[in-house]
Amino acid sequence: xxxxxxxxxxxTLSEEAFLTINCTYTATGYPSLFWYVQxxxxxxxxxxxxxxxxxxxxxxxxxxxxxxxxxxxHLEKGSVQVSDSAVYFCALFxxxxxxxxxxxxxxxxxxx
Amino acid sequence: NAxxxxxxxxxxxxxxxxxxxxxxQDMNHNSMYWYRQDPGMGLRLIYYSASEGTTDxxxxxxxxxxxxxxxxxxxxxxESAAPSQTSVYFCASSEVxxxxxxxxxxxxxxxx
Numbered sequence: 062x063x064x065x066x067x068x069x070x071x072x073t074l075s076e077e078a079f080l081t082i083n084c085t086y087t088a089t090g091y092p093s094l095f096w097y098v099q100x101x102x103x104x105x106x107x108x109x110x111x112x113x114x115x116x117x118x119x120x121x122x123x124x125x126x127x128x129x130x131x132x133x134x135h136l137e138k139g140s141v142q143v144s145d146s147a148v149y150f151c152a153l154f155x156x157x158x159x160x161x162x163x164x165x166x167x168x169x170x171x172x173x
Numbered sequence: 174n175a176x177x178x179x180x181x182x183x184x185x186x187x188x189x190x191x192x193x194x195x196x197x198q199d200m201n202h203n204s205m206y207w208y209r210q211d212p213g214m215g216l217r218l219i220y221y222s223a224s225e226g227t228t229d230x231x232x233x234x235x236x237x238x239x240x241x242x243x244x245x246x247x248x249x250x251x252e253s254a255a256p257s258q259t260s261v262y263f264c265a266s267s268e269v270x271x272x273x274x275x276x277x278x279x280x281x282x283x284x285x
Contacts, residue, residue, distance in 0.1 A: 065215075093271055104177070104263055104276030105216070150215060154271040160231065161206070161274065163215040 063088045063155050065164035070148075073170045074141055082136040082167045084125075084151035092153040094118075094127050094134040099148045099166070108136075108149070141171045175199055177277035179264050185283045186254045194249040194280050196264030204267045205247035206274065207231075207239060209260040216263065222247055223270055254284045 068083040086092065093112045097105040109118030114129035125136045134151060151164040180195045198205065203224045208216040208231075218231030222241040236258060238250045247266075251258060261281050265274040 102278075104265075104278050105274075106276070107273045110273070156271060160218060160221070161216075163208075163217075165213055165215040 063092070063153060063160075063162045065151050065153055065162055067149075067151050067164035067167050069167070071168040071170055073172065076143055076171055076173050077140045078171075080136070080138040080141045080145075080169070082149055082151075082169070084134045084136065084164060086132050086134065086151070086153050088132075088153055088155060090155065090157050091129075092155050094125070095152040095154070095161075096123070096125055096134070096136050097150040097152060097163075099150065101147070105150060141169070143171045143173050145169060146171045177264055177266055177275050179262075179277035179280050181280060182278065183281050185285065186251075187285050188255060190254050191250070191252050192254065193251075194262055194264075194282075195246070196248065196277060197246045198264075198266040198275070199245065200266060200268075200275065201244070202266035202268050202275070203244070204270050204272075205241065206265040206267075207237075207247070207249045208263045208265065209233065209258075210263060210279070211260050219249065219262075254282075256284045258282065259284045 064087045095110045096108040098108045099105045109120040111118040111127035117126045148166045150166045177198045206221040207219040220239040222228045225244045264277040267274045
């Protein structure tokens with residue numbers, strides 16, 4: 062079946078540090094890939110997405126590239142801010158089963 | 174636009190009690206979803222409704238029922254609550270399957 066694996070957290074960084082959160086997936090077809098962010102006490106919000114191989118999604122300084130050969134969609138940001146502290150979820154949409162599958166989430170804490 | 178709203182925000186039940194979680198969206202979306210979020214497990218799909226009048230089981234449907242009352246509203250019912258159903262429940266909607274999902278703020282449910 063479909064699955065999403067993310068690096069375990071929590072991840073703690075200093076402000077302006079470089080961020081990478083790894084995400085790999087298993088899917089039967091060619092899924093769409095997403096990163097969602099959850100701030101404390103809130104629901105999830107879409108951060109970025111990519112719908113086909115080699116697409117790059119970007120938003121608010123975050124980027125992720127759909128790598129079909131390595132089945133990966135790693136999230137990166139060049140310089141994190143305290144306000145980026147949140148839980149980040151990698152997810153895929155299975156176009157055959159019409160279902161979203163979420164990873165377990167990675168908690169990021171950015172210290173001033 | 175309120176987006177996706179959920180009621181209640183918090184609920185405590187005793188084992189065996191029943192309750193209904195309400196969800197409504199004002200974005201004229203076709204698809205609606207119910208997820209539960211448990212520590213270390215990300216979001217798991219309970220039920221979804223691809224369009225008004227249809228509902229389908231997700232990954233963890235046991236112990237739950239749903240009703241797509243109209244295009245706006247999608248309720249989740251626990252007929253006989255169990256401690257294993259202690260979780261945070263999120264409702265989401267999207268214009269079409271595979272599109273960006275918009276999440277509600279969540280309902281934190283504790284079953285004693």
